[in-house]
Amino acid sequence: GKLKAPKSTPSAIINSSGATLLTNQDKCVFSEFFCSAFTYPQHSPLPPVPTPSSIFDIPFVTPVDILCAFRSLSPKTKCNIVHYGLHNPRRIFTINNVPLAEPIVKDRNVEKVIVKDLGVHFSPTLSFSYHISKVVLKARTKMNLMFKSFHSKCPIIYSKAFTTFILPNIEYCSVIWNPTSSVKLTKELERVQRDFTRRLYSRCGLPPVSYSERLRDLKFTTLEQRRFVTDIVFFHSIIHKRYLLDVSSLLITAPLNRTLRNGHPLRISLPFLPHNSQSTLASRAISTWNSLESSSVALPHDPFRKFISSSLNTLFPT
Template sequence: MYADDIKLYVAHNNDNTRDILVHDLKELEKWSLSNGLTISIEKCLAIYLGKNNTKKDYYINNNDVAKCNVARDLGVYIDDKLSFNYHIDSIIKKTYRQIYLILKIFKIRDLKNLVFIYKTYIRPHLEYATQVWSGALNTQNGTRLERVQKYYTRQIFRRCGLVPKTYKDRLTVCNIDELSRRRGLADLYMAYNIMNSQTSLNPNKYFIFARSKRKPFMLQNKRYKNVGKNNFFIRIINPWNKLPKEFLGIKTIKTFKNHLKKISLVCRLSGLRLILKKFFFSF
């Protein structure tokens, strides 16, 4: 028997809140002892958020919990500034290594197969859990991510002996979208799933629905501090509210995706804004 990926956290306003976390750690010690499980202290980390955080010490079984600036949680590197710069650096380096190995191993010169390889083995690394970190993207990091796809498409065009084209032309030929646009779509897909109870999240806990007969699923803006502007549940409000009301009656995520793909979207790299230019329906 084993347990993994346990997380405890507290909003540190005063010493009383710190005592709550200390108490929970003691309860965790008791639970692990009664269940015959050993806590691996060397894998335990404490990350502190906020510039005024006093960074109190925490202990498990009288062992000091190591402090860190970056922690990996379910494949995403979280830093103490919530900038996700370390995570972005990591996935960019990883995908470049994969591109090098794949182009070295696979000697094929068929564009269709090379695009399939990209979609299957490379792009997923650039898009894993984007709902968590894409809100923190600045222009520089957004450009760096897009540059990976630019590089790969340029390399496969050269390999296949095709006439060099602009990046947008290569995307059209390969039938793939810009990564920035796909991140915007991923946010909308997640919002749809949450609102239609396709996840374990309670939509009423994370969204405030406006009282609108015209658009019953229209979201109401929340008050937030500057640090919260990149939160998924904040940044998705404006893009979601810009969707035509016909979208809100769609019953399945598959149909929602199909109709959303018919819309020409212009997304800012930060993911904070989405402009609908044209849309076509075929109900």
């Protein structure tokens, strides 16, 4: 009697004998059925306690077993090979006497060698145009599904859905494929958010305004600026040993011999001369990192991210 009655209950229930149960008191007879179906466990002596040696009885793996496991691999379905570099000898590698083939996909009716590793598509030339095209296609598919699923006039609902379901796919592993050297790919990525904000204003009945005004009203930043923040923050984590990565071939710490007004002891330099068409994390972030003040680069991870996000107008103007 102390239990609150549910808001909606089944109108009638038929028991095993075919009678219709209408009231809650009649429906309680189901407890009789549960009692009849319940069986007490048989009282029997417990099994003997296993000895410590038999509890964790892991079979011993011999080198012969390992070789047999390798022989059972199927390189045709799981293993591929990609050759990088213009002067690569392009040797042939085999598993169980089966040569490994290059993964070939069709991109706009053109066959290309593309391998997918941890969600990122790599090509022999390290051009991420194919990966970006797949990211844009997936983002637009989700965006169309979102506008079909939601029927609201509230801009907050669409902006939250965009930042939750679409934006993480667009920015996944952007420190690897950030296309700063390609204006075409940068615009192709930015067009996703541009079209989203335009459709949001149309759906919510708002007057059409420019892209910059839509970003200001929705408190968004451009995708290019967001990738810039991700690069600098990831760079900060590498310098402060937050990520245990061997970056000796990517950058070296090179503090200046003389003191500058805006200099800091964590300045870095590149051990190589990057080509104009190449884009690496170090080449993208070196100028911004070296221009920061000592108090800024010494900040912890979260305060440093907030500082970079709040200083976009100075560090990365539109």
